[in-house]
Amino acid sequence: MSDKRDRPPSLLGDSCSEGTSGLEVVQARFAGRRRSSFEDLVSGYSSMRVLTYSNSVSMIGRAAELLDRMEIVFGCEDVIGSTAAYFQFQEQLIKELVDEVRGKDALEQKISSGDVRLYVATETVNHEKLFLLEGERGRRVITGSANFSERAFSGRQNESYICFEDDPEAWEYFDEKYERIKAASTTSISKRAVLAGGFSPEHLPALSFEEDSGGITVAVGKPPAPSVVHKVIVTRPSRKYEGMSQVIPSRNGRANIDLQRASRAIRYIKSNSRTEGANPEEYLSVYPESGEVVVSGVVLDLEPEKPDVARDVRLLLEYFRGYENFRGDAKKLARDYFTFMAWLYAGPFVCDLRNAALSREEHVLDYPTFGILYGKSNCGKSELVRTLLVSMFQREGFLKNEWFTRTRMEGLMVQNKRYPLAFDDLDRTRFNTHAVALIKDDYLTLDEYPVTVLSMNAEQDTFGTEVRKRALIFYTNASLPDHVGESRKLASDVRRTRRELGNALYREYLRRALVALREERSRDILAFSSEILHGIFAEHCEGELPAWCRITSMADYERSKHDKVRDELLQLMRHAPDAWKRDASKVVLRLADIHDLRKLKKDVPDYLLASGSRGNALVFEARDLEEFLGRLPLERPGLSGLLARLFKGRG
Template identity: 30%
Template sequence: MRELFPTGPKVLRVSFLGEEAFSLEGLEGADRIFALTYSASEGLIRDLAPKVGEMEVVFGHPVPVANLQQLFALQELALEEIQGEVRGSEEVMEALRSGRLRLLLSRRASHAKLYLVEKGGCRFALAGSANLSRRALEGGQTELLFSLEDEEGVERLFALYQEVRREADLVRPEVLLRQVSPESLPLLEAAEKRAVVLQVPKEVPVVYRAEVVLKRAKAYEPVAKEARPKPGGVEVGPKAVKALRLGRPQSEEEGPPFLEVREEEGGLIVMGEFRPFLSPEEPEVREEALAMTRFLNRYLSGHFLHEKEAREQAEAYFRLWAWYWTAPLMSRLLRRAHLEGLSPHSYPLYALVFGKSGTGKTSVLRLLSRSVAGVPVEPIPGTELGKRALLAIHESGSEFPVVFDDVTHRDFSEKVEPVVKSLYEAPRGTITPVAFSFNASQSYVPPEEVRRRAFLVYAQAVLDETRPEAANRARAQAQEDFLRVRGAFFRAFLPGLLEALREEGDWLFASTRLLTDLLGEFLGAPPSWAKPMRLSDLSQSRLAEVRERLQGLLKMHKVEWKGGKPHLRLGPDARRIGRELPGWLVEEVQGDLLILKEKGLERLGLLRGSRWPLWELLGAK
């Protein structure tokens, strides 16, 4: 038996000899690459593997595990992600069958990133913070890479790699071609042939990211029950794997979700602990309300560039606050909407926070997460976003809004949008809400399908980094307020929201009005950014935004009438623009032509009475 969870990290002493730009092209043509990572981006293995002689990748995992079931669940999730990476490429599948490409799943909770390269008779090692992803290795985010070229250093890192590899299980190519099942896990395939002895810790930190693992882990309880104790660990053998095939745990045996509102009992369950609702008069409630107010007031304190943008951002983050504190109830509201024949799109299970870097998107989402959970809840890195992982989160049974941070446009488009479109179709059980944040330029426009179903927040006020002392002081003060928030204000807010929603169908108005009233009570008057707002107000803002967008298009492109319908020739951007405009305005896209609806133009006030003469904006000559 080997120790799977070492007591501490390794420290290697190095000397600085210089620096140079890194490029993936430097890995192409290598004779052999051995990689240790815990995530890989879409397509990178597909692109890199055919360009090297031999490649081996060991996937670790960042989430600590407390028992055998969780270890198996992590392998299941990792296997699903690897499937998405290699499926659809016959070249990669052939490399897997021939052994030129080998993928392994570690049993260790490994967070290391290490690349050992043999090329042209030379050997070198790259170590640092970068996972095997394009975003990490092509400059999409700040990473550190250290290159070791001396033989002794490379040998030592290769020995460390081998330590992890010895406790990893090879993924057979056949497994990647079928749906993942518990019996197909590499670890259990090994245990079915010969007993495997593992060691896991008795205690691990409480981390919300493990919730999906906890849910998946229930499927492996039959294995754990048949596992035999050994000194310092447990043994998993063929009998335990057989038990997995013969029995599955019943759904009613599942433990409590991370968060569940229990209105009848007068409180909520958080991590299995009951927490009663509080009165707004409790001292800790007022203290937290003041801390969260100070947090948003900093956007008006001169620390952020452009006064108007800063004010609008504080107002937008206040609306995000209202969404986040209503999100635990959104699945219930969605079911009610279906029963009452209301539009389900008025009850967004998603929030999309996008805009410039340095606007505090991550900070405000961390604050809101802590304000509900009462403990720090770190966002899930966008590099770990996957379609299956997202669906698993939705099905976790928790009402806690999960946050994916620093998501790329491509990942959002490919992995989130298909799920967004299908999530509102029919009433279901509890659907866990999710918030996403990503950097985007001012020209970015979310597709209309997303706009209809998600709560959008655009961030544009950037912290003034030209005054580093003031910027650092603002960060330090924000951190102080962050630490003062422990969930008391949310527990005082929730009873009032539940009461308001019995009569008020507009969740945004109910939430923003209640928050405004409570802050007014604590402060004597509500802050300037705290204002009640209705969903219809957002609709009017959206209407004005669409009108302005279309006016810009109409000034640049002449309108032609064909078959009684207005056509705009937009070139290669026609399809993208068509996706960004609402369906009541767009008839269809044909090649480079965007075909508009007359009634849509009338709704925008751009077409009145007879078709001719059109407004100057419509290009009439």
């Protein structure tokens, strides 16, 4: 090989490294031309390295039959610039590669042995097309306008092929360029991704690097003059990749992806992969006889390592500790959210318990299939659902609210089997139109079906008796002001918790639950579940458990489920004392706004109301109302006199 000093000088210098200004011009001398084919071009060579920006994946199989070893760098200049488009490009590439390999044993063997290696670009690098061939015939460099595609090598389109035959200087120059581009701006496509037989987000090259690699950096600055392909992918990204810029933020046109961000991105993609008609990632089945739990086709390991369980317990204790920063009754909020956690964790078993109760002609309302969280904005309900889903299944997504209809829900239930359905920020109209009928359907005919979570704002502030007695409903008036420093810090802490949170705690919970459920008997679903959770937390908590982490029951829930209307009645007593009158054993409330009165009547338990409630008046049984409000209000300033007058002489 000749010395670099003998090489003819380029017009604008030797270096083509990043940051060098000016155009790089390779000087060459025309020696002739001839007609050829792809087979002719590679004949006599045993290995080939390719840099290409448009490709026909079928060319890989074709080339692999002619060569012993091959290495390909797939560029994506047309789509780098959008995080969503970049991931979608990688998915399409992986799927095409999987299809190409399927049924081709020789190609599969070469990929498995490492004789075929595949890479994908992470940067908007040179728009170079380059083929480097080596073998008994010597060394050949092919460059020009032709990409590695069937069309480019068909001879039917106008392409330039510049060929250097056994030219040491050309080989040194292009070999160095290829290796520099590969080392500096690509990531490997794993064998597992191509040989798996199907696509999974873990197969995306940008998310499947080794743990000790330190991560990768992807250029997401807008490329100049996007092509038609770029416009199609960028303007119509798949739903599962929408919002990726929030999961993997960029700065100055570059996105750094480390192991934690990759794990978070995989969870996000999986959580948004489903459509109304296809559900590849969110279905769950339980097999009590074998003790197996299968999530999305994968059998869960129900023997988690103790340190992993302890880590999840620690993270959830930290998460719940964040509620101490909330304004309002934060202690009650934490207790209610733990009760909700106990119900959701037991969700996969609710269908079995209900079906068994039906077969014994027992009461099924103690096994609610709907859980409703509602209250003020910033009360943490949506984040709670996301965090609990991550702790259970390592996924956190909500379904589209337009899917929540009476006609669509049964299909979703069949798809999910026992995997919870979750809807966020459901509006009043959709709830009233569809939820009431769905919640009142006590006699589902499916063998297995999921529980359903509804997160709602306080505007949905009334629930009829039929809904209240069938659904698990939690209202909170505690919230975190969004303008304070605690809010920003807590949001950061929640994101960190979800990044680090595994599902070891839930796998341990499932193991214990399956053992306990082998004994067929009637159960209090909240007592059953909260006792298991309390036991796991107690075993792995350093020090005393917080007060919210306690064994609870359906009876405890029944006593607290009317907290919202209780608060409203007490507020009316404090701020509108003239609206209340005592009449014998009755207490009468009159409001000028009939609409407000009707809403209140809908929330008030039926047993509190006496006959005579009509128009702008609600008539309560004095004894029942006092017991409902409890003794505590007598201690509140401004209420003691009114309450003494209303409830004196109780019979």
